[in-house]
Amino acid sequence: xxxxxxxxxxxxxxxxxxxxxxxxxxxxxxxxxxxxxxxxxxxxxxxxxxxxxxxxxxxxxxxxxxxxxxxxxxxxxxxxxxxxxxxxxxxxxxxxxxxxxxxxxxxxxxxxxxxxxxxxxxxxxxxxxxxxxxxxxxxxxxxxxxxxxxxxxxxxxxxxxxxxxxxxxxxxxxxxxxxxxxxxxxxxxxxxxxxxxxxxxxxxxxxxxxxxxxxxxxxxxxxxxxxxxxxxxxxxxxxxxxxxxxxxxxxxxxxxxxxxxxxxxxxxxxxxxxxxxxxxxxxxxxxxxxxxxxxxxxxxxxxxxxxxxxxxxxxxxxxxxxxxxxxxxxxxxxxxxxxxxxxxxxxxxxxxxxxxxxxxxxxxxxxx
Numbered sequence: 001x002x003x004x005x006x007x008x009x010x011x012x013x014x015x016x017x018x019x020x021x022x023x024x025x026x027x028x029x030x031x032x033x034x035x036x037x038x039x040x041x042x043x044x045x046x047x048x049x050x051x052x053x054x055x056x057x058x059x060x061x062x063x064x065x066x067x068x069x070x071x072x073x074x075x076x077x078x079x080x081x082x083x084x085x086x087x088x089x090x091x092x093x094x095x096x097x098x099x100x101x102x103x104x105x106x107x108x109x110x111x112x113x114x115x116x117x118x119x120x121x122x123x124x125x126x127x128x129x130x131x132x133x134x135x136x137x138x139x140x141x142x143x144x145x146x147x148x149x150x151x152x153x154x155x156x157x158x159x160x161x162x163x164x165x166x167x168x169x170x171x172x173x174x175x176x177x178x179x180x181x182x183x184x185x186x187x188x189x190x191x192x193x194x195x196x197x198x199x200x201x202x203x204x205x206x207x208x209x210x211x212x213x214x215x216x217x218x219x220x221x222x223x224x225x226x227x228x229x230x231x232x233x234x235x236x237x238x239x240x241x242x243x244x245x246x247x248x249x250x251x252x253x254x255x256x257x258x259x260x261x262x263x264x265x266x267x268x269x270x271x272x273x274x275x276x277x278x279x280x281x282x283x284x285x286x287x288x289x290x291x292x293x294x295x296x297x298x299x300x301x302x303x304x305x306x307x308x309x310x311x312x313x314x315x316x317x318x319x320x321x322x323x324x325x326x327x328x329x330x331x332x333x334x335x336x337x338x339x340x341x342x343x344x345x346x347x348x349x350x351x352x353x354x355x356x357x358x359x360x361x362x363x364x365x366x367x368x
Contacts, residue, residue, distance in 0.1 A: 007113040008023060022045075022046050024042060033126075033127035037126060042054060253284070258285075258333050262334060269363075270361050273359070282306060285330070287322070304336050305336065308344065338351070
């Protein structure tokens with residue numbers, strides 16, 4: 001009984017990738033042995049990683065079979081021999097200084113061919129040990145495309161191609177078939193290499209042109225977005241201006257004086273007595289020009305919610321979007337909030353008012 005293991009490394013044109021496969025003769029007989037011993041069966045043409053998975057099951061079995069000193073980094077108990085597994089990738093690095101099977105050198109692929117051949121001999125010996133059958137297992141390494149019957153997507157060159165046109169994203173090319181003046185096999189290789197280089201340059205240029213077209217489109221879209229954002233900004237500024245705000249020294253500045261009307265104390269709201277009507281106020285509110293508001297200041301104020309440095313207590317408006325604060329802050333500051341007041345003269349006077357004056361309670365929705 002002779003079993004031959006071939007290793008084929010080829011370019012899969014349909015999927016545009018390099019593949020490494022094993023080809024094994026007498027596969028029907030081998031599969032009987034594999035099924036009998038509890039292994040998965042092989043196909044006549046089997047990708048190398050699948051052949052390793054079926055014949056060794058786990059990394060540890062392969063490592064011990066070839067006397068490789070493994071560690072936990074090599075994931076000995078994993079089952080997948082695909083390079084996506086970090087353990088098997090580490091094995092390829094340590095053993096062959098590569099990370100993928102397709103990057104293995106010829107001598108290294110021969111190593112895998114030999115290992116599979118040895119593994120099959122061991123499996124068949126286990127299967128045939130009582131039948132006294134002589135088993136010979138060989139290994140080969142062949143760099144070649146798949147057999148012709150596997151390449152059904154390849155067709156012969158037709159003279160009709162002389163009239164064919166190649167169309168890219170923004171250019172069209174006419175394909176011409178020209179006779180070659182070939183005197184030797186070396187001439188053929190040289191001319192084929194030059195043609196491949198030229199083809200690569202054309203493909204690269206087509207790719208560059210496509211990218212440049214995309215960049216131009218993105219630039220146009222960006223410019224359009226900028227214009228739209230500018231127009232929207234102007235519209236928003238008009239609204240903000242109507243609310244009493246303007247831009248001054250890179251800050252939003254409230255142009256109106258705020259006269260306080262209410263006092264909030266222990267979650268209840270009262271009208272300010274008439275005799276104190278014009279005493280509590282804020283003037284010259286300034287807010288940094290930013291998307292969200294975390295700070296606000298007043299140039300002048302007699303207000304329990306403004307400290308000695310002019311910083312305003314924003315309450316629940318802190319961290320809100322700029323436009324929302326511009327809308328709500330002036331109205332909010334018309335109420336003197338003793339429940340979150342700074343320790344200042346305005347607070348002390350308001351506490352005296354609470355203690356000594358008869359106040360009229362109002363039903364007001366509190367927002368900050």
